[in-house]
Amino acid sequence: MINLDFKSDTPIYEQIIEQIKYHVMKGNLEAGTIIPSVRKMALELSITPGTVAKAYQELERQGIIETIRGKGTFIALKIEKKPDEEKVEQISKEFQSKIIELKMMGYDEEHIVELIRNLYREMS
Amino acid sequence: MIKVENVSKRYSKIPVIEHIYLTVSRGEIRGLIGNNGAGKTTLIKCITGIYKPDDGSVLYDDEKIYDNPDVKHKVGYVSDNCGYLGRYSVSGMVRLYENYYPNFNKEKFNTLNEEFGLSLKSKVKNLSKGQKMRLGFMLELSKQPEYLILDEPTSGLDPVAKSKFMEILVQEVEKGNIGVLISSHNLGDLEKLCDTITLIEDGKVTNNTNVDDLKEQFVKLQVVIPGGIDSSKLNLPNIVNVSNVGSVYTIIIDNYDKMTEEWLKSKGAELIEVIDMGLEELYVSSQSRKGAEQNEKMA
Incomplete structure (x- = not known):
């Protein structure tokens, strides 16, 4: 389910967060699905349990997963979609720099919007 | 407990x-x-x-x-x-x-x-x-x-x-x-x-810690130093291990910080990249440093 890139600049725990979110968005992981416990996931991915725990804590804080003691960790039944302003600002900045790069390669507004629209459709 | x-x-x-x-x-x-x-x-x-x-x-x-x-x-x-x-x-x-x-x-x-x-x-x-x-x-x-x-x-x-x-x-x-x-x-x-x-x-405890902390404490870098440099010149006390292939150096550092980075740059380092390191490699390299220190003392 999760494929880590150890050479990437993105920290391992962020890669886990991102990939679980991706699977939730694609509908591969439906609400209520049990996901492996911290220790089991660590074994599977060959990383330390602490790293998995960090990712799970963040996912739990964002309301994407829920842990019920004695039962395990699940994809949350109801994922509340609320914008985190700080995060939105950070993403806007990332968009900004990507748009500059695309413009420098000759993409115009229409092309850029189309590119993003296609990517968005691929994900849902 | x-x-x-x-x-x-x-x-x-x-x-x-x-x-x-x-x-x-x-x-x-x-x-x-x-x-x-x-x-x-x-x-x-x-x-x-x-x-x-x-x-x-x-x-x-x-x-x-x-x-x-x-x-x-x-x-x-x-x-x-x-x-x-x-x-x-x-x-x-x-x-x-x-x-x-x-x-x-x-x-x-x-x-x-x-x-x-x-x-x-x-x-x-x-x-x-x-x-x-x-x-x-x-x-x-x-x-x-x-x-x-x-x-x-x-x-x-x-x-x-x-x-x-x-x-x-x-x-x-x-x-x-x-x-x-x-x-x-x-x-x-x-x-x-x-x-x-x-x-x-x-017979003595030398480290009692969280695995992630230990892995964060030690960092493995891949550094390019054009023209090469004598490994013995890379001698900061927190440098644990140095090896090289041509002008590409692999350096393991205890507590990597901005100062160390600047120091490496002053030695001609151009491309500094952090690479992932397993616990095994970390342990072996910290042990080999101790071996080298002991040899120096005996000499």
Whole structure:
């Protein structure tokens, strides 16, 4: 389910967060699905349990997963979609720099919007 | 919680372990790492109450373990040689355990054995090292312990049995909230299992820490220094290890910071890249630095 890139600049725990979110968005992981416990996931991915725990804590804080003691960790039944302003600002900045790069390669507004629209459709 | 406080043990006046401190909480897996002869097994024998420490104390939830059967009932221990009674059969060992341990759960043993597949009729003396280890692990887990002490559990196991062993261990730790102390030379395995590790060298604890912290403390860099540089010039005290292929240098650094980065740049470093490093590599390189320091002192 999760494929880590150890050479990437993105920290391992962020890669886990991102990939679980991706699977939730694609509908591969439906609400209520049990996901492996911290220790089991660590074994599977060959990383330390602490790293998995960090990712799970963040996912739990964002309301994407829920842990019920004695039962395990699940994809949350109801994922509340609320914008985190700080995060939105950070993403806007990332968009900004990507748009500059695309413009420098000759993409115009229409092309850029189309590119993003296609990517968005691929994900849902 | 297991509390090891200031434990020392001497064999005929020669100290083997000195002033050891460590703790293991319920639900925690702590790894014990050290070279051959560092004192791991001696420490484990003190922790399991087989040896009486010369100084200090080993407490389980504030109770002494030495000469205390009540505490020993809740502690599982798989030794490195699994010296069980050779003339007994596997089922004989199960009966023996049933008699001795009030919480022994035979059904649990049978469920575990579905995974590990030992023949109940085999005599213990005819089992291989890996099979004895499986037997020990199953027997001790079936005692439904609160704490589990494992001395080199994976050393005789084939790859399939090893991954089963780790899976079952993890499952049992989560289910029973067991506190585990595990010694091993296979640091790759420990990395996947442990929350915390204790490093011992020459009978003393040199590091008692969280695995992630340790991995954050040491950083492996890939650095390009055009034209090359004599490795001996890369001599900051926090540089643990340097190796190079042509002008590409691999450097392991203790506490990498901005200053070190600037310093490397002043030596002509151009492309500085952080690469992922396993626990094993980290341990081996920190040991080789010590070896080099000792050689210098002797010269």
